[in-house]
Amino acid sequence: PDEIVVSELASRLKVTAADVIKKLFSLGVMVTINQSVDYDTACIVAEEFGAKVTKEVVVSIEERLFEEVEDTEENLQPRSPVVVVMGHVDHGKTSLLDRIRHANVTSGEAGGITQHIGAYRVKAGGRDITFLDTPGHEAFTAMRARGALATDIAILVVAADDGIMPQTVEAINHAKAANLSIIVAINKMDKPTANPDKVKQELTEHGLVCEEWGGDVICVPVSAKTGEGIDELLEMVNLTADVLELKANPDRLAKGVVIEARIDKGRGPIATVLVQSGTLHTGDTIIAGTAVGRVRVMRDDKGKAVKEAGPSVPVEIMGLAEVPSAGDDFAAVEDEKLARELVEKRKFDAKEEQFKLYKKVSLDNLFSQI
């Protein structure tokens, strides 16, 4: 933050306000307990009391704000898998998901290109699976990288008539970097030009060897158009999830990641978040990146209002004061005031970072001109 109230500074330094006021007085700054001093002055005072400011203030806010709960045998419960669907543009990611959830999103999307990461929950084999759709267009590479972080399994969609393309390779790299289990869906098998063996051959060149060729990668031939292979694909997702033994503690303040966020003219900022541990409730105060707010309304992926969302559940939330960024972490907190302080701090740090960058760039320019 740009400034800090004397009483707050004193409590963070674990000294009395009187001590701080005295110290300030000796520095020529006259303030009362409820007045603020600027950041630089606070730093000088803190150093006088033997504290290293910047870091310790940040750490102490975060330590005070976020609930730290250790995962133990007792508090961990099984959770459903989070599956990200990745692949080259037009290879059929959205169509495949449509097939899986019997809906039709493709026709409603602008130009048929997925603009955001959609999050859906699907029942298969008696259990829930959370799916994230990621855009395949090159311009969305950064978003896709974020999408992969919050997930357990990647379905790599490869069109059987097209084979491995540049963004397929990117997707493979993202999945590997995020340590995801990869299942390959060889799509568009209904096409006369489909050549699954060619796809498998190309996959081996990128270190993915299919099971029937002696490797450990599950490859399922599918068609989003006819529905061929979809049940088997879901079965493979469930099998893979079983091996991973996914667990989370539902009985703590919620933590997770922002999947997408936008501003709605009538309703204000709306964010789709994926809960990773804990349970999110309506009325909870949350902090997401530099946005704070109380969850007013929460909707599931079918648009139905819900009161709580546990691990692996994606929900759309309203109530944040600003729009967070896709990929931001979010956490429910008890102390709203402290959350606001942390947000101010984060904004301040971001500004400072930007300023440093600006200074660096302009200095570089300066030298290059000499």
Ligand code: GTP
């Ligand atoms: P982006 O989100 O833009 O990256 O594309 P996407 O991977 O989500 O592909 P999408 O589902 O939008 O499908 C692209 C085109 O392929 C559409 O015209 C689909 O109708 C077609 N398509 C998808 N799956 C199949 C399939 O199994 N068979 C056939 N014949 N066409 C398919």
Ligand code: MG
């Ligand atoms: Mg799509």
